[in-house]
Amino acid sequence: GNSVTQMEGPxxxxxxxxxxxxxxxxxxxxxxxxWYVQYPGEGLQLLLKATKADDxxxxxxxxxxxxxxxxxxxxxxxxxxxSDSAVYFCALMGGGSEKLxxxxxxxxxxxx
Amino acid sequence: DGGITQSPKYLFRKEGQNVTLSxxxxxxxxxxxxxxxxxxxxxxLIYYSQIVNDFQKGDIAEGYSVSREKKESFPLTVTSAQxxxxxxxxxxxxxxxxxxxxxxxxxxxxxxxxxx
Numbered sequence: 737g738n739s740v741t742q743m744e745g746p747x748x749x750x751x752x753x754x755x756x757x758x759x760x761x762x763x764x765x766x767x768x769x770x771w772y773v774q775y776p777g778e779g780l781q782l783l784l785k786a787t788k789a790d791d792x793x794x795x796x797x798x799x800x801x802x803x804x805x806x807x808x809x810x811x812x813x814x815x816x817x818x819s820d821s822a823v824y825f826c827a828l829m830g831g832g833s834e835k836l837x838x839x840x841x842x843x844x845x846x847x848x
Numbered sequence: 849d850g851g852i853t854q855s856p857k858y859l860f861r862k863e864g865q866n867v868t869l870s871x872x873x874x875x876x877x878x879x880x881x882x883x884x885x886x887x888x889x890x891x892x893l894i895y896y897s898q899i900v901n902d903f904q905k906g907d908i909a910e911g912y913s914v915s916r917e918k919k920e921s922f923p924l925t926v927t928s929a930q931x932x933x934x935x936x937x938x939x940x941x942x943x944x945x946x947x948x949x950x951x952x953x954x955x956x957x958x959x960x961x962x963x964x
Binding site: 835840 | 883
């Protein structure tokens with residue numbers, strides 16, 4: 737079945753540092769790819785998405801590009817803020833499956 | 849406001865009791881999902897439903913049951929057969945299954961279930 741593998745952390749960075757969270761996937765066909773963010777005690781919020789190869793999703797300074805050749809969807813941000821402290825999940829849907837499949841999540845802490 | 853609502857936010861259950869978690873959406877979405885979240889485990893799929901009156905088991909369905917009698921509602925029952933029910937439960941909905949471009953899922957705020 738489809739699966740998502742992502743960096744698990746936890747990761748601690750200083751404010752204004754560069755962030756990369758790796759995500760690779762296994763799926764048949766052409767899934768849609770997502771990054772979700774979860775703040776403490778809350779549900780998940782969609783951060784960005786890409787629905788076809790070479791699409792770039794972006795939001796709040798975060799970016800990720802759908803790379804079919806490497807089956808990857810790495811999340812990047814050039815300068816993190818304390819408010820970016822959260823858990824980040826990579827996910828996919830489609831690609832031969834009805835399920836929405838998540839990676840294990842990565843907890844990010846940003847210190848001032 | 850359109851959205852997905854879970855209730856209650858906190859729930860306490862005695863061992864051996866069944867308990868039902870509510871999930872309602874007014875987004876006119878066909879697909880709905882239940883996930884369980886434990887520390888260090890990410891999100892694990894319990895059940896999902898692509899259409900009214902139909903649902904499928906996810907990866908950890910044992911000890912849980914669901915119904916989908918209405919498009920808007922997808923309640924989850926945690927039965928006494930679930931040996932370790934203490935967890936954070938998340939409900940989600942999306943427009944439809946594979947083949948639909950705008951298939952992102954929208955999540956409720958979650959229900960934290962504690963067995964006492």
